[in-house]
Amino acid sequence: MILLDYRDKRPIYEQVVEKLEHLIVSGALEENTKMPSVRSLGMELVVNPNTIQRAYTQLEQKGYLYTVAGRGSFVAPESEWRDGKKEKMLEEWHLATRKAKEAGLTEDVLTSELHRIYGEGTK
Amino acid sequence: MILLDYRDKRPIYEQVVEKLEHLIVSGALEENTKMPSVRSLGMELVVNPNTIQRAYTQLEQKGYLYTVAGRGSFVAPESEWRDGKKEKMLEEWHLATRKAKEAGLTEDVLTSELHRIYGEGTK
Amino acid sequence: MILLDYRDKRPIYEQVVEKLEHLIVSGALEENTKMPSVRSLGMELVVNPNTIQRAYTQLEQKGYLYTVAGRGSFVAPESEWRDGKKEKMLEEWHLATRKAKEAGLTEDVLTSELHRIYGEGTK
Amino acid sequence: MILLDYRDKRPIYEQVVEKLEHLIVSGALEENTKMPSVRSLGMELVVNPNTIQRAYTQLEQKGYLYTVAGRGSFVAPESEWRDGKKEKMLEEWHLATRKAKEAGLTEDVLTSELHRIYGEGTK
DNA sequence: GTGGTCTAGACCACG
DNA sequence: GTGGTCTAGACCACC
Numbered sequence A, B, C, D: 001m002i003l004l005d006y007r008d009k010r011p012i013y014e015q016v017v018e019k020l021e022h023l024i025v026s027g028a029l030e031e032n033t034k035m036p037s038v039r040s041l042g043m044e045l046v047v048n049p050n051t052i053q054r055a056y057t058q059l060e061q062k063g064y065l066y067t068v069a070g071r072g073s074f075v076a077p078e079s080e081w082r083d084g085k086k087e088k089m090l091e092e093w094h095l096a097t098r099k100a101k102e103a104g105l106t107e108d109v110l111t112s113e114l115h116r117i118y119g120e121g122t123k
Numbered sequence E: 001g002t003g004g005t006c007t008a009g010a011c012c013a014c015g
Numbered sequence F: 001g002t003g004g005t006c007t008a009g010a011c012c013a014c015c
Helices: A012-025 A036-047 A049-062 A083-104 A109-118 B011-024 B038-045 B049-061 B084-102 B107-118 C010-025 C037-045 C049-062 C083-102 C107-118 D012-025 D038-045 D051-063 D082-102 D107-118
Strands: A066-070 A072-074 B065-068 B072-075 C065-068 C072-075 D063-070 D072-075
Touching: A012 A049, A036 A049, A036 D051, A049 A066, A049 D012, A066 D012, A083 B084, A083 B107, A109 B084, A109 B107, B011 B049, B049 B065, B049 B072, B084 B107, C010 C049, C049 C065, C083 D082, C083 D107, C107 D082, C107 D107, D038 D051, D051 D063
Parallel strands: none
Antiparallel strands: A066 A072, B065 B072, C065 C072, D063 D072
């Protein structure tokens, strides 16, 4: 389900958050799907359940999961996170674009790259 | 010369690296200019000289500075970093664009934003 | 009769208490009406009968229900809870108002909001 | 600085968050004041430093604190949280008012109570 | 069984 | 010394 990179200097729970967020946004995990329990996912990744707990808590705060005590955690419906996600991504893209501009990259180059990226297929 | 933001979550030496990198890339610091000593810049920013040392070391690795033992650190010629800089920025921009695409932003939106950013003046 | 929200963070029995309390206070369930058995309501809500039992017990303590051994639970007469309910609600409203005041909201704002709420129709 | 209520069923870290939030909103802790370290406050409250850590993390996410790694946590400037706070308080007040209305309390009663509360002095 | 909380003790990067 | 992360093991409420 997830592959951890122990060489990565970021905390483990952050990696877990990122990977799961990706799986949810990409639609690989459908709405209301039951997530593995903190204990089982902890076993699978050979990581303490508390670490998974932390990741789940963050995902819940971000609106990607909802939790039913005693039953488990579930994938939240898209409406919960879609807007915020787009907004945040656009902001990050802006920043990257400004930095690219400052580094001397021209509008032409970026426009053609943009076209290339969107032509790559739906993936 | 530099203004630190203590509320930034990143380590201070990283902020120093970023600011100095910006000053060099933008041309505010010309080639072969002598940089202030780690001690004096440390005094100015009210920061431990070790922290400045660390920043200078990183800048040297990235090709923005070169050091002459016993004389100090100097701004490296543009040729040392220009290509690498562009390449790295383009890579980061690619990543941000792909993420934006995955989040559901359309090519039209990004194209118009791109145009807007490049129309903001040369700054 | 009742719709549960599994994404609510509160325990289910508490939700059941709240919903039934609302039905009784609003008059939708008249005095001395027989409540469904814990087993049948448990079936209907697809919930463990223990959970319903717990809700009924709480409602009885609050004075909204009374139980006759071997016959079932019944809606208590209004006199049993009317005063306590008003008093408790007023107390909660006081708390919320004080907190709003502390947060910097003015009397004018709250007065106009109050008027707006009471103008919304009897519902 | 803080008094914990062990009879309270809410988690300890939540109590700490609430108390500190109150101290900050009320102005008892001024902007940029240094907060006690997680270890020292943990000692003082006879609680594990991790628990305090959790409280500080939440306060930071809410915008009440900012943290400088290796230096400590500090009270954030009012501008960081003022607007969100007001909005949230108003929403809670709305809910309480609607419930009070449903319980049979009249607009007159609430209006007079409102006036009384705002007449209590600045406290 | 599930998530939620808490403890005790450890290691790390930063300054 | 400070915050940040992680582990191991424990207890609780809920279902």
